[in-house]
Amino acid sequence: MVDPKRTRYLAGTEGAPPVPPPGGYHGARRTAAPVAAPLVSTAEAPAEKQQANAIGWAALLAAILFALTLLGALLAGATGLIYGVTMLTLQLVVVGVVVAALFTARGRALGASALIIALMLNVATVGAASALQTSASGSYSGQKTAEQKHEGAFPGVKDRSSSEILAQPSLEEVREQSDATLAEIRRRLSDRFGYTWTEVGPEDLRPERNGYGGESMLVQYISVPWATNEPVQDYERKLDVMEVIDEVVTERGMYGMYSFNDPSSSLDSTILQKFYGSSDPRTQHTWEWYTDNYPDPLRFYAVIHDLSNDPAGELRAEREADSAKTGEPLEGLQIYFLAPELLSEADVEEFEERLQEYPGS
Template sequence: MDHERQRARYVAGTEGAPPVPPPGGYRGARRPQGPVQAPPFAPPVATPAASDEPKKPANAIGWIALLGSILFALILLGTLLAGGTDIVYSVTMLALQLIVVAVIVASLFTPRGRMFGAIALVIAILFNVATVGGLSALNSSATGNYDGVKTEEQKHAEAYPGIKGTDSQSVLNQQSLEEVRAEADSLFTAIRDRLTARFGYTWVKVDDEDLRPERNGYGGESMLYEYTSVGWATVEPIEGYDRKLAVMDIVDQVVQEHGLYGLYAFNDPTNSGIDPTMITKLYGSDDPRTQHTWESYTENYPDPLRFYANIYDLSNDSSGNFLAEREAQNARTGEPLEGLQLFVLGSAVLSEDDREEFEQKLTEYPGY
């Protein structure tokens, strides 16, 4: 029983914990003297640093992918500079592109070639048949440089001195550039003198002479020119139907005296054959009495001279739109807003200074 009571004293209400020591502690118990020493412990095991691990070099396929991508990019850029758009899109280039892509993909699946493969992939994305080919096409279109896509025969035709479909012998037989210029000056002088004597008009020169090389029809420029003469205009306006008829009658007389055909009036619906709706749109009305513009033309075919005489009359501009057009033209060229204007065009004319060279070059193009 004593043992049972003693046992119950240890466990009752303490969930199995021993009782606290009695006041003053247990008899004979002593506290340790001096500093408390920590128990010994094992030193940490040194592990090799990551930087001390030997690096493995990239394998061959990684290098091949990188160098192949760089080399292919250089080839594409060289072709771009040469203007060879067709070469960029050729079957050979497409095949090379597929080979480079295949090597790059293979390198990405190898641990040691993955880094170089990723770099090669970036290069291939920036420089490939699609991107460089597009730049090459835009460059050729903007500069007109298609040398890289032309055959030797095409390059030879491009230097043809005449015009495709135009008989070169006819060019040699017709008036030269210098003769057309002299004929234009003679016409202008005669018309100015005649109208000044009759109506007292004064004149001002408008625009400068212009020479533009004619295209030869084979992608190049011929040795022939399109000639635009200086223009002449009356300072005074010309108004009234009867006055306009009188002015044009004198002009018609002069041009026929110089070997040209009689004037052909585009603005006259009875003679031009142009639809009245179009005449109204161009000249303000289908009735010459109320038109703001009269436009007449003649030529000396088979020679190349074409002569134009226009009368602008703002008194027939009811909407004000034609005035705005004339003011814009005046701002560009300084020509009078209204009155009579004269000018000459000469198509496919050859300068006398170029005649010998023209004939020499024609010998290189039999059958053209």
């Protein structure tokens, strides 16, 4: 046993650290026990609200004002103003403010709202709606000068003299001539081949543009189209049919018939293949013949659809769609007249009066 006077180790405590001497080691300091941090209830500490900064409000206000300006221009039909340099510049400014707000923590929420408004109402979307509205209503005069408005009311057609318009056959004369010619063609083909006929649709009159952004007093005339109820499929029969038609139109002062679908035409073989199904008239699903009475405006078309030469069914699908709209036969011969820029006899007096505002026309 170790002498207790020479050491302070206790028996049976091997490995334990030595007991400090009375009063502790020289120079040692006591360390205060750590004190736990006070617990704070989250329920008693309301979260501080982040207030949006000025740039966020500025972005939202700018987007709203810009959207209201666009809507005002839309209601006024001012398509030119919407697509103007000023409006595009303002939109860039609004976009810049919105982007700046999105990059600030306190303005991000308002910036996001401004972005939504800018995406819904901008020059592209509102301008497109305004253009459609203007096109549908014909209200193009909002941004025109007085001179442009005056030109837009020109009753004739640009680069065409009024004397030429007044000297040509009237709408009524062209209608009478085309109706008589179509009736004679139908009569001869019925007598020779026994064809019966269906009136495909009504006569069509379409206003002609005057070349200055407005409508003239002239119209494009499309006669009542007629179609055979019977198909015309045999190659020799097609030639015979066109020969009868050629006799009728030449008797009435028109030129001989011209075949667009024939290889002797100026059309390339790839074009013939695309429009008529083949470059060989014997296997073509469509024949298209034409003539006119230039310098008079009358133009005549004779078209034969032959589904027996349509193995792929492409023509049939097109013809079925047309038949569903007009009730016309799927195949056979169709004949009609077209004449552009005609003046009605009932409009001659007004036409001449309005021309007095345009010296030299």
